[in-house]
Amino acid sequence: MSSETSDDESGSEGSPPGALDEATFFRTVAETASDPLAALDDEGRVVFANDAFRDLLGLSTATVVGESLRGLVDVEDLPETGECEAAVGDGRAVRLTVRTVEREGERLSTVTVRSVVDGPDAVEDDEETAPGGDSDDEDGEHESRALRAPRERYRRLLDAAPDAIVAADAETGEVLDVNRAATDLFGRTREDLIGRHQTDLHPEENVEQYRALFADHAETGGVLAEDEVEIVRSDGERVPVDINAGVTDLPDGSVVQGIFRDVSERRRRERELAAHRDELARLNRVNRVIREIVQTLVDAETREEVERTVCARLVDAEPYVFAWVGELAPGRSVVRERAHAGDGGGFVDVGTTVDADDEDCPTARALETHEVQVVEDIEATTAEATWREEALEESFRSCAAVPVVHDGRPYGVLTLYADEGDVFDGRERAVLADLGRAVGHALNALERKTALMSDTVLEVELQTSEHVPALIEEVGEDGRVTFERTIPTGDDYLQYVQVENISPERFETILERYPWCDGVRRIRDGDPAVYELRAVRPSITAHLATFGGRVRSAVVEDGAIRILAELPHNTDVRALVDGLRERREDIELVAQRTVPRSDHPDRARVSVEETLSDRQQATLEVAYYAGYFEWPRDSTAEEIAESLGVSSPTVHKHLRRAQGSIFGALLDRPDM
Incomplete structure (x- = not known):
């Protein structure tokens, strides 16, 4: 395709036969672009602005062209090439993409509003003309002045465009011209691209598909944004693109100008988002x-x-x-x-x-x-x-x-x-x-x-000499320490201990050596003396609890600790002992026996536990082992409350309800 033009508007020197009038080419491409676009001279004044740019500012052509960009847009530092943030109109935040080219001592820049920082809805169409706008005749005068600029300026503007631009003959599909961004996108020189058929830009196995798409563009123009649209670089790499096309009618034929935008990063984010959505749905x-x-x-x-x-x-x-x-x-x-x-x-x-x-x-x-x-x-x-x-x-x-x-x-x-x-x-x-x-x-x-429902209980007797070695040594031959009850109270445990033939000062000094003992209170003097210990998760007690068991008693005397534990009748004793040996290697199983529940000294507890809440049972047990029910009392309600970390009225409430449940279970029986 060819066209006859004057010297001022002819193709640039070295352009191949059939190259477009670059002024027409640039103007058509710029107006076709969906993004707001403006061109600046070397002093930063606007020499051209498309409709989208003017709509963004809410101004007419006459108001925009000739003005400094800094007077139209609030921007602190405008780079020669790159991106920056700015504000327009009523303070909306936008991101500007600037590209500058220089040729024969003159510089021209394109400024594209690529995205609105506050979201895609921040830029809206404004059908009203901003106050102070000039008439259509004045708009035409300014635009004509811009379009009459030397054709070399249009080549610089074209090369400054941030997106790849390809012009092709609408009838033959032959590439007539490209800009610098296109050579970067395709990885080819301008001379290599001009003269190719437009289908050569795409994967060869889909020639018919792209031929049909080009025909649609040649007829109607518009945006082509589909997942399968790709171009092929010179190294064979495929790049997904969106194509925004416009059609220009010239005296000797029509030209399709395609703006190619690399959407690789966007597609990657879309795939990640889709995968993330699938992952969340599955989760x-x-x-x-x-x-x-x-x-x-x-x-x-x-x-x-x-x-x-x-x-x-x-x-x-x-x-x-x-x-x-x-x-x-x-x-x-x-x-x-x-x-x-x-x-x-x-x-x-x-x-x-x-x-x-x-x-x-x-x-x-x-x-x-x-x-x-x-x-x-x-x-x-x-x-x-x-x-x-x-x-x-x-x-x-x-x-x-x-x-x-x-x-x-x-x-x-x-x-x-x-x-x-x-x-x-x-x-x-x-x-x-x-x-x-x-x-x-x-x-x-x-x-x-x-x-709880079983008719039998499994009792096991264990022995260790290394669990609390200092305590064993200090107790000696005459002393005796009996751990009567360990009660879980939330984050820790309360242990009630009887001590015989050991002075209080000596026993309390021994306890200072053990990090598991977080506090001690002497409940009753005498022989035996009674103590309340606050323990941080006793290892043997905790392990037995995981098997549904509890320590009935633990006695320190004669150089060892003997532990009597109660467990469900079907407990895997071997697994129990193996787990204990991971904590204390010297643990020995001395004996095990199955005891009928009717003969078990703790048979009454089983039926009582079914009528009490966990908090009621813990409060009742602490009160009992701390001597609250003795006369005179070894511990007051306030001391019980402090041990449990609750208020005194709460202790009284739990005790009354627990006692009511127990007396009801005993006195309401048919045989009473």
């Missing part, structure tokens, strides 16, 4: 299922019901496809399956029995560390183990092993599998860890409930 599903599971655990009657429910409900939550619960088999280093759900096929028979000593197996690691273990890509692991082979055979791609624990005591491990990789991120792991603790708590509660 919400998991959270909802886990809340439902926790609610179901409250009503569960057996351990088997708990485990089956957990597996079944989790498989209902995408993307989990298989779940199983296992525990360490007694006396063996094998994790055996207790319950499962989902489509596991042969995995149920083979993969759900794993070697607890296999360090590469997530199930074994979770059991050992009490922490959630994740394999994000099973196929990429190098472990040569049965569990991996069977998982891949079932098309499992990732897994998470969740320890089921309560207060440090392991009840087993829950293992989940998904048919896609990279499923278990940090937040999901935290949610699953909470689930493991919730299931452990439910199983512990069921054990306690079963123990």
